[in-house]
Amino acid sequence: MLQDLHAKNQILHCAIGIVPSSVVLTSFQVMSRVFLIWAVTHSVKEVQSEDSVLLFVIAWTITEIIRYSFYTFSLLNHLPYIIKWARYTLFIVLYPMGVTGELLTIYAALPFVRQAGLYSISLPNKYNFSFDYHAFLILIMISYIPLFPQLYFHMIHQRRKVLSRTEEHKKFE
Template identity: 65%
Template sequence: MASSEEDGTNGASEASDEKEATGKRRRLGFLATAWLTFYNIAMTAGWLVLAIAMVRFYMEKGTHRGLYKSIQKTLKFFQTFALLEVVHCLIGIVPTSVLVTGVQVSSRIFMVWLITHSIKPIQNEESVVLFLVSWTVTEITRYSFYTFSLLDHLPHFIKWARYNFFIILYPVGVAGELLTIYAALPYVKKSGMFSVRLPNKYNVSFDYYYFLLITMASYIPHTTSETMAQVLSCSKG
């Protein structure tokens, strides 16, 4: 799901600001802080590369068709690399919820690998561009925020962007994801992809089409809770 709401030093859900950075470093220790700084710099750079590639593609081609195919390798690498954020929570170098971070990261992995990668006919949908742009701007802002916070040098604009861009980016990202899943439904229903039919030796069945419908419905409570969480973060920031 769209993750302008993701917070934490490594990309988890609770907002941080520059006043907390020094105390966090004392708790984390030098090696953990150095790793998190490197990680956030690398992720900022990765999403910047994606942003530049998307702008360059559109300027050269004048269309969004083919955009996803041109940037998919970079997108898959950096979005999958974000699984480390769950590890950060598990080993305790980031004091945030493993469950919340896991849901946020896995929802992105789901969109990248089980929707857009697996269902090629939808890769040229305009909705894909919506969530790509939303994700890219969100992640550049998010990871640069964490980097500067760790370095005790948080520019005012980065802090402002961190707490305000979500007002536009979050609904745009959610809309893009939902519309992309919706566009995938006819293909999934016709092809039966990822579905398990009876009879089989395990005596279990799974219908990916209905799973996607349930996933779309789950956006309603998730979007509501994350919006409220981000509003609270803004009030603190």
């Protein structure tokens, strides 16, 4: 319940301009996190003790502490350089760490999902529709191949833009 409220607030904060982030990217990030927590980790109890869960939870936690510190100080018009630097630098390690944890967790869930037929719908049924959650999870994992590099290099570009601008300002001070 609290996670749900936090997710909605994150998207709302972007939509109304409280935080300067893309609504689309934030929505994608929030929905992927909700998916990983509820549709994978919560639903497949066997993966909850995997080290991979700890990996993505630590990466997400540190990322959110940095992100909200950045937003808070920015709203107060007093952004310490160390917070800006952390926001645009630590993702270099945290982003791959989180993605690795996410992918390893989904991978660990696959045998349990297949064995239990979790969230799968088989034919025949009155709707004449089938859904294979195991195959869906594999497609989710494959989707990381084109998406991760795009998002990662977007952040690299943002880092260059933001931190080089800061360095330029420091030269003139």
